[in-house]
Amino acid sequence: MTTFRPIDNLDPGQRLLVRIDVNAAVEDGTVQDSRRFARHAETIRELLANDHAIAVLAHQGRPGEDTFVSLAEHAELLADHLDHPVAFVSDTCGEDALSAIDDLEPGDVLCLENVRMRDGELPEEEPATKAETDLVRTLAPEFDAYVGDAYSAAHRSHASIVGFPHVMDAYAGRVMEQEYTAITAIRDRSFDGPVTMVLGGTKAEDAIPIVEQLDDTVDRFCLGGVVGELFLRADGYAVGYDVADSSLFDHQWDNHRDDLERSLEAYRDRLYLPTDLAFEDDDGERVEVAVEGTTKERPFLDVGTETANRYADIVVNSAAVFVKGSLGVFEDERFADGTVTVLAAIAEADCFSVVGGGDTARAVERYDLDEGDFSRITIAGGAYVRALTGDPLVGVDELDSEN
Ligand SMILES: Nc1ncnc2c1ncn2[C@@H]1O[C@H](COP(=O)(O)OP(=O)(O)O)[C@@H](O)[C@H]1O
Numbered sequence: 001m002t003t004f005r006p007i008d009n010l011d012p013g014q015r016l017l018v019r020i021d022v023n024a025a026v027e028d029g030t031v032q033d034s035r036r037f038a039r040h041a042e043t044i045r046e047l048l049a050n051d052h053a054i055a056v057l058a059h060q061g062r063p064g065e066d067t068f069v070s071l072a073e074h075a076e077l078l079a080d081h082l083d084h085p086v087a088f089v090s091d092t093c094g095e096d097a098l099s100a101i102d103d104l105e106p107g108d109v110l111c112l113e114n115v116r117m118r119d120g121e122l123p124e125e126e127p128a129t130k131a132e133t134d135l136v137r138t139l140a141p142e143f144d145a146y147v148g149d150a151y152s153a154a155h156r157s158h159a160s161i162v163g164f165p166h167v168m169d170a171y172a173g174r175v176m177e178q179e180y181t182a183i184t185a186i187r188d189r190s191f192d193g194p195v196t197m198v199l200g201g202t203k204a205e206d207a208i209p210i211v212e213q214l215d216d217t218v219d220r221f222c223l224g225g226v227v228g229e230l231f232l233r234a235d236g237y238a239v240g241y242d243v244a245d246s247s248l249f250d251h252q253w254d255n256h257r258d259d260l261e262r263s264l265e266a267y268r269d270r271l272y273l274p275t276d277l278a279f280e281d282d283d284g285e286r287v288e289v290a291v292e293g294t295t296k297e298r299p300f301l302d303v304g305t306e307t308a309n310r311y312a313d314i315v316v317n318s319a320a321v322f323v324k325g326s327l328g329v330f331e332d333e334r335f336a337d338g339t340v341t342v343l344a345a346i347a348e349a350d351c352f353s354v355v356g357g358g359d360t361a362r363a364v365e366r367y368d369l370d371e372g373d374f375s376r377i378t379i380a381g382g383a384y385v386r387a388l389t390g391d392p393l394v395g396v397d398e399l400d401s402e403n
């Protein structure tokens with residue numbers, strides 16, 4: 001069990017570096033609001049009430065992706081949630097950032113630029129190595145303490161997650177504390193009946209190992225999204241290939257082909273794969289096709305109606321359901337059916353339920369589902385499923401006051 005140092009232990013009026021996770025969807029070039037902003041604003045509001053001067057550190061997307069953009073809009077969204085100004089500097093640890101940090105007064109909030117735009121943040125390395133990066137060596141001396149609030153990125157051994165707490169006085173923010181406590185309690189629960197995981201989304205690299213690691217806990221996996229298509233590809237179907245400018249499939253296939261094939265062979269009886277998929281035809285209409293009738297040239301954007309109904313039946317007959325990742329591109333109403341059908345079935349069912357993922361959790365309010373019909377909606381995705389396996393999260397471990 002981790003013992004955090006809570007922010008209550010901070011003397012008022014400190015200069016704080018606060019790591020949050022507002023990694024967001026970007027639709028038509030616009031950063032989308034989400035629960036992540038609202039939840040982290042609560043931590044920052046509490047810190048402001050104690051006259052701290054705050055610099056916020058966060059990431060957005062991954063280098064090379066369309067969603068790898070500046071945090072300028074994130075600063076505005078955070079300011080809206082806080083109802084308090086949030087300054088933005090388009091620099092992370094260069095002269096402009098240091099000057100803006102120098103100017104910080106008690107009660108100020110400054111958002112630094114996307115930390116993944118800075119060398120040293122990536123790749124994943126040991127905390128001691130990340131602590132030696134220019135990023136950490138430059139910023140750490142500017143602050144009295146570090147506040148780790150980014151539970152949803154705590155599975156990444158990146159400089160802003162593990163490097164700073166390795167060398168600074170470090171505290172856990174409210175989101176970190178609450179998510180850790182809730183998910184640890186969920187991990188330790190036992191259920192009187194079948195446990196189902198709905199596993200979708202784009203980050204197959206986070207999802208694939210989960211099947212093996214949760215084999216004592218989860219009885220049935222309902223697969224969809226990019227994850228489901230990669231399992232179908234492993235099963236010999238003409239699905240799960242990059243088409244046109246997509247880069248979601250082939251590199252994940254190349255890196256995880258063996259894992260996909262091994263899981264499929266070992267756990268076939270508990271893996272439920274889509275039997276039909278939906279795509280956009282030349283007229284922009286949703287069209288469904290059985291997986292046997294697919295061709296490699298077609299990008300699929302949702303599971304089909306037969307699959308969605310089958311998964312809905314499975315979740316209704318479960319004692320607990322864990323959702324990580326969506327079954328399709330729910331941001332487009334034409335391709336939301338799979339995700340919404342299954343979420344609605346969970347909401348109506350008499351089961352314990354957790355919906356996770358920065359993107360996936362947004363489907364709940366977007367399609368007018370009632371948050372109260374789910375046991376918990378977590379803003380973490382990969383971190384939450386990793387935590388369910390019992391594996392430690394590096395970013396949590398670095399905040400453990402007994403380490
Ligand atoms: N077949 C698909 N093709 C492309 N994107 C997909 C597909 N299915 C789901 N998605 C996308 O997956 C995203 C959620 O995936 P991911 O980021 O892995 O999950 P989360 O952030 O919820 O943990 C959604 O925004 C959705 O648009």
Ligand SMILES: O=C(OP(=O)(O)O)[C@H](O)COP(=O)(O)O
Nearest residue numbers: 021023152153357358380381382
């Ligand atoms: O959005 C995140 O994770 P999630 O999609 O698993 O919820 C975190 O910000 C981690 O981002 P990353 O998966 O690019 O390291």
